[in-house]
Each structure stands twice: as structure tokens, then as C-alpha cells.
Amino acid sequence: MAHIQLKNISKTFGNHTALTGLDLDIADGEFFVLLGETGAGKTTTLRLIAGLEKPSEGQVFIDGVDVADWGAAERDVALVLQQYSLYPRYTVRENLEFPLKPKIRRLPDAEIKDRVDRAARTLRIEHLLDRKTDRLSGGEMQRVSIGRAIVRKPRVFLMDEPLSALDAKLREALRTELKNLQMQLGATFLFVTHDQIEAMSMGDKVGVLNHGRIVQTGTPHEIYNNPRDTYVASFVGSPPMNLIDGKLVNGRAVMAPLNFELPFSGGAKAGGATDGRPLVFGIRPEDVYLESGAPVEAHVHDVENHGVEKILT
DSSP, rough: OOOOOEEEEEEEEETTEEEEEEEEETTTTTEEEEETTTSHHHHHHHHHHHHHOOSSSSEEEEEEEOOOOOOHHHTTTTEOOOSSOOOOSBHHHHHHGGGGGOSSSSOHHHHHHHHHHHHHHHHHHGGGTSBGGEEEEHHHHHHHHHHHHTTTTTTTEEEETTTTTTTTTHHHHHHHHHHHHHHHHHHHEEESSSSHHHHHHHOOOEEEEEEEEEEEEHHHHHHHOOOSSHHHHHHHHOOOEEEEEEEETEEEEEETTTTTTEEHHHHHHHOOOTTEEEEEEEEEEEGOOOOTTSSSSSOOOOOEEEEEEEEOO
């Protein structure tokens, strides 16, 4: 287990800036999810922590120690990728044993067997130990990849979208398994994804990354119910939050397209809003109700039936 801190991290590749002024604090034993769109800088962040890249600016701390000059092997972290990093000619057991058999400081055979057997029991792949990996399903291969990380007993688990190549049903099952595994191990997990369902269902804390900057961190409840800006409000939630332009007039909020007024909350006034100031109103879809004779009229263009719910546009 380990406490991870990134302080004022910036990373450039030639003329491209991948990360800018990134600050991140991941507590010991926490399941932290880094959520962002493709190209937001998620994988770069993982590679900086793993020691595969060096920051252009800023510091990386593991348990309070600046590890900027440490190599990847010295940091004792495990990286699980979307692509299965397995040897197809090896059996599952041989793949699990491989990280434990370096030429330097090889573990005793008895300890290797014990670690492999424990990992196999934890991941429920004992029946696969003698099978070649080219005969495994996608979910089984991902379990073996995670097992290769577990047997090492690293300080930190770094996971780069490990579920994105799987079908929907298997992703759902492995989400639960990964979260249970993290709680069982009591380990520090940093999991990156573009999938908000994964982020909200798995994370103790979530950090939303946009164009190389952390725009908000908090619990899933905080991210969903108190988005810091319109990007977080529209990105987190499915369907996304409805954003409506308006302004403050005589102490009342006026939604411009609807010509509809609402009392302005004391909390918003404390935020410094003044008369005439442009505002953006955010309304979650689940907070909109259809009633005949309501003060605001709307036209329904499309009804999308999801079985347990219908989405109206």
C-alpha cells in the first residue's frame, strides 16, 4: 500500500502539452478513478507514476518520497493494461510465475507456488492454471493479467482501462470483482477510464481530467451532485445534465429560452452573482417531470425506450 501525490505536474511531448499543473492526492488503500475523454492525459499520468515517463515540471511522491529519479523497477508498482500482456506459449501458471523469477533476487520455489496459488484462488482461475493463454476468453485473459500484478505484491496498482476491450456483460461482472479485490487486498488502486459508469460505481474518489487538467476531485456523490463547472456537469451523467442559459434579474433567476423565473438560492448569491450576470442552469434529466397544465411547455421529439426507463428528447 502507498500514498501517492502529484504536485504541479506538467508534461510536454514536443509541441504538445499532455498535462498542465496537475495536482493529485491518492490516499493509502484508496480506489481512485481518473475519468476523462480520449486524449485527456490519463495514460500519461499513469506512466509518470510508474516511472516510464519523467515530468517536464513538478514532483511525484510515493509515501512522501520524491521518486523523480527512481526507475520503474525501484518504484514497486504494477501496471495492468487494456491489452493483455501475456505470453501465448506459456500456461496460465507459467505466466503468473514469470514476474517472480527475475535473474536477480529470484524467490524460492515454495514461495512462488504459494503466491501463484493464492492469486489463482482470489481470481477464481485455479481451473485454468495448466491451460495455455491462447485458449482463454477475454475475461479469463484479463484475470490472468491482473493475477500477474497481484503475485508481485506491489505498493500500487495502476490500471489503464483494463475492461474497455470486454463485452458489456463481462465488464459489469469484472467491475464488481475488481472492487472486491481491492477491498480484500487493502491496496492502493489508480484506475483510469473514459467510462463514467466504471468511475462512479468503482471509485472511492474520482478525479475528472480535461485537456491535461484536473477540473474536479471528490466522491462519486460529490461529482454527480455538485459539479464544479459545465464540463463536469455535462460529462458525468447519462443522459447528461440539461444546461440552459439565463441571467439574474431583480434577484430572480430567469431562464432565457423559456422566459421562466425561479427564486435565486442564498448559496448562489453568496457565490457573488449580481443582477444582469449571465448564468447557466443545470437540471438533471431525472428531475424533470411531465405534467399537463405545467407552467413550462415542451415538445417531445423522440422517445428512447430502455426497458426500465424511457429517455425523452
